[in-house]
Amino acid sequence: xxxxxxxxxxxxxxxxxxxxxxxxxxxxxxxxxxxxxxxxxxxxxxxxxxxxxxxxxxxxxxxxxxxxxxxxxxxxxxxxxxxxxxxxxxxxxxxxxxxxxxxxxxxxxxxxxxxxxxxxxxxxxxxxxxxxxxxxxxxxxxxxxxxxxxxxxxxxxxxxxxxxxxxxxxxxxxxxxxxxxxxxxxxxxxxxxxxxxxxxxxxxxxxxxxxxxxxxxxxxxxxxxxxxxxxxxxxxxxxxxxxxxxxxxxxxxxxxxxxxxxxxxxxxxxxxxxxxxxxxxxxxxxxxxxxxxxxxxxxxxxxxxxxxxxxxxxxxxxxxxxxxxxxxxxxxxx
Amino acid sequence: xxxxxxxxxxxxxxxxxxxxxxxxxxxxxxxxxxxxxxxxxxxxxxxxxxxxxxxxxxxxxxxxxxxxxxxxxxxxxxxxxxxxxxxxxx
Numbered sequence: 406x407x408x409x410x411x412x413x414x415x416x417x418x419x420x421x422x423x424x425x426x427x428x429x430x431x432x433x434x435x436x437x438x439x440x441x442x443x444x445x446x447x448x449x450x451x452x453x454x455x456x457x458x459x460x461x462x463x464x465x466x467x468x469x470x471x472x473x474x475x476x477x478x479x480x481x482x483x484x485x486x487x488x489x490x491x492x493x494x495x496x497x498x499x500x501x502x503x504x505x506x507x508x509x510x511x512x513x514x515x516x517x518x519x520x521x522x523x524x525x526x527x528x529x530x531x532x533x534x535x536x537x538x539x540x541x542x543x544x545x546x547x548x549x550x551x552x553x554x555x556x557x558x559x560x561x562x563x564x565x566x567x568x569x570x571x572x573x574x575x576x577x578x579x580x581x582x583x584x585x586x587x588x589x590x591x592x593x594x595x596x597x598x599x600x601x602x603x604x605x606x607x608x609x610x611x612x613x614x615x616x617x618x619x620x621x622x623x624x625x626x627x628x629x630x631x632x633x634x635x636x637x638x639x640x641x642x643x644x645x646x647x648x649x650x651x652x653x654x655x656x657x658x659x660x661x662x663x664x665x666x667x668x669x670x671x672x673x674x675x676x677x678x679x680x681x682x683x684x685x686x687x688x689x690x691x692x693x694x695x696x697x698x699x700x701x702x703x704x705x706x707x708x709x710x711x712x713x714x715x716x717x718x719x720x721x722x723x724x725x726x727x728x729x730x731x732x733x734x735x736x737x738x739x
Numbered sequence: 740x741x742x743x744x745x746x747x748x749x750x751x752x753x754x755x756x757x758x759x760x761x762x763x764x765x766x767x768x769x770x771x772x773x774x775x776x777x778x779x780x781x782x783x784x785x786x787x788x789x790x791x792x793x794x795x796x797x798x799x800x801x802x803x804x805x806x807x808x809x810x811x812x813x814x815x816x817x818x819x820x821x822x823x824x825x826x827x828x829x
Contacts, residue, residue: 452758452759453777456755456756456757456758457756457781506792510788510791511788512785512788513781513784513785513788514781514785517781
């Protein structure tokens with residue numbers, strides 16, 4: 406099954422809103438969190454509308470608007486958003502006010518904006534888009550399931566579909582998860598955030614970016630080589646290895662990981678890159694990986710800070726892992 | 740009364756996150772909704788909560804809303820008329 410990625414829009418800790426800057430410089434962090442580089446939102450949203458939006462909503466609106474502008478599409482046939490944590494900032498604000506005011510006289514704005522589907526709803530409101538709108542919340546399968554639903558909609562002739570992955574770092578989330586030892590600078594595991602949107606179509610159009618060939622998820626402790634072999638065979642890739650592996654193993658301790666060893670054995674000698682070193686760790690970071698893969702396939706060149714990839718680059722395999730959630734992606738140039 | 744109106748302007752701007760406005764930009768009689776400052780129904784709810792939290796005044800009749808929240812002056816008049824007379828129900 407082939408679906409075309411017509412355009413993308415991405416806000417991340419890298420210069421992802423400016424392709425030239427992204428290819429020429431890599432942003433680093435000295436902290437155990439990696440905040441997104443946010444644009445001037447006034448270029449995307451009217452000031453009257455923006456005043457109620459929290460960071461995650463603004464990121465989602467700006468990334469989706471960029472995606473649609475790049476494609477020259479005003480109204481998509483469907484909008485799907487994927488998020489693991491939803492609008493955490495507003496949720497925390499609402500809960501704090503519940504405590505502060507003893508569950509009386511609660512401000513409506515934080516409540517309204519705290520639901521997981523706020524981003525998708527705001528995009529639709531701004532576009533005045535009354536088409537199908539759904540938000541998928543399924544931890545590290547959120548984006549994968551949103552893509553699956555997008556592809557089913559495309560099969561039914563509903564096209565183009567705007568689909569995006571979005572999550573934010575908030576002070577509370579970071580403090581709580583850090584207490585569990587999730588984020589450690591010295592192990593390379595840093596918290597991340599971002600909003601990546603894609604316009605998908607069954608038709609290639611005049612200037613598509615890449616082809617989404619397959620997405621498959623596994624809920625298990627560890628992947629085995631047979632999982633990769635079956636995936637490649639199913640999608641007729643057994644005779645041809647991908648030219649690049651984008652994986653989610655952490656930057657410094659990846660050689661210790663069992664899943665990483667499986668990956669290395671399945672793709673001997675294939676260049677690899679740990680994409681979370683660019684966007685940080687968050688459950689919907691596979692959106693960043695898909696954006697990165699689409700960009701490399703479209704531009705057919707590597708950023709100055711990335712080495713060892715041979716061009717022309719035809720296929721990219723993405724491996725996303727978050728706890729027991731594992732996903733494989735196959736992205737192609739044609 | 741003038742102090743109350745100025746205080747209300749600051750509170751409205753802060754509560755509704757009207758970053759582009761300064762207290763001096765809001766006229767005492769300028770309509771707050773639609774053609775005036777451009778507030779909407781969610782803002783109306785925020786203003787009701789503001790009255791309760793800051794002035795201990797509960798808008799007992801929802802139909803009074805458009806009249807009470809027409810402008811800063813009408814809000815100030817309502818607060819002055821009801822201050823201390825109506826307690827928040829718990």
